[in-house]
């Protein structure tokens with residue numbers, strides 16, 4: 001399969017090259033040139049497959065030519081063996097026709113493990129094959145960082161640098177990253193917010209000369225297509241468990257960088273009968289404003305009780321816009337330029353097309369806490385603040401009461417003590433494998449929000465001299 005850039009000015013690439021990069025040279029994001037489509041009969045026949053085999057059926061067309069089928073099957077089986085629930089993604093019913101899809105049974109307790117456990121293995125395979133070393137550079141608002149570290153720390157050919165906003169991730173999130181002391185892991189606490197971290201990562205991808213041509217930079221954020229691809233599978237898995245493809249379903253997705261919900265959109269385009277996708281945001285509601293009022297305006301980033309979604313510049317929205325603008329790369333390049341300058345409006349037909357599938361809602365901290373309390377009182381089930389935003393949005397803008405509504409449970413509540421306690425709930429115990437997390441030694445470096453400083457730190461750590 002070939003992959004093309006959303007800005008239309010970069011050569012098409014095979015999967016292996018897309019895996020081993022971040023942004024396209026024209027600044028765009030890679031997407032498949034064509035998407036596989038699965039007819040209802042084919043999807044129906046997948047109903048009884050275990051998660052790893054379903055993943056194989058869905059992902060194989062995307063990686064064909066990169067890895068042979070047997071090796072890919074083994075890789076997927078190993079990837080999901082690291083999860084602590086036999087169903088991999090259990091569904092928790094919280095009301096009539098209303099469910100939470102628990103995506104937090106991987107090693108770092110957030111949905112990122114689905115893709116990053118696989119990405120580490122794919123990168124290892126590619127680098128071994130090529131006899132190359134690579135440098136991973138990623139930005140995190142808390143969850144991607146630990147999942148990337150956990151997924152890649154055993155990769156012999158990789159140095160990994162993760163930038164998190166200093167003092168703006170939860171204590172559990174920080175410790176999950178900073179207590180991994182392998183020599184190839186480098187945690188940077190940046191004096192800035194998540195957008196600053198992500199901007200610095202993207203700028204470093206655009207100009208990689210600081211690596212002296214001796215290493216390539218690889219992305220672990222959802223700008224890397226392989227991240228998005230792996231997240232498509234659980235939409236199919238949950239739908240199959242609730243009567244799909246013979247029944248329509250809706251999903252509510254706690255949203256920041258628009259990666260997870262974009263995977264849901266792809267599942268829809270690949271044949272899954274999704275009737276509604278809800279973009280659930282916290283007070284950083286730029287996506288809600290553009291979808292509901294056609295008004296894109298970047299406002300200062302707000303710090304909320306759902307820190308992983310404290311994002312203003314939402315990377316993957318560009319991938320959706322590319323489709324909404326009939327894959328016109330030049331139009332997307334112009335629109336992204338306007339957006340990067342802070343303000344934009346969308347073409348009315350493009351927005352109307354988006355609204356046939358997408359709705360949106362923004363939830364503030366008080367409503368987040370109220371939802372955590374409400375669901376606990378109704379069911380005894382404790383939501384994390386990000387999932388609570390998804391549930392609240394689902395209950396507010398749901399179109400069809402007679403179709404299952406699935407909110408993606410994107411993280412375990414134990415990662416977010418502040419929100420749990422503000423909601424008046426008892427803080428749960430850390431799972432066994434993290435039970436001594438607060439006693440472990442931490443290692444990280446605080447750096448100012450300055451690209452030259454960050455890059456020379458990286459060069460010193462990789463090559464031993466600046």
Ligand SMILES: Cc1ncc(COP(=O)(O)O)c(C=O)c1O
Nearest residue numbers: 143255256257258259260308410
């Ligand atoms: C717990 C949690 N929920 C939701 C999101 C938002 O997902 P996305 O960035 O794919 O929109 C994130 C971060 O990305 C997250 O860590």
Ligand SMILES: N[C@@H](CCOP(=O)(O)O)C(=O)O
Nearest residue numbers: 140141142143144221222308
């Ligand atoms: N919420 C994320 C932010 C980065 O998003 P990504 O999906 O593009 O990696 C985080 O927790 O780090």
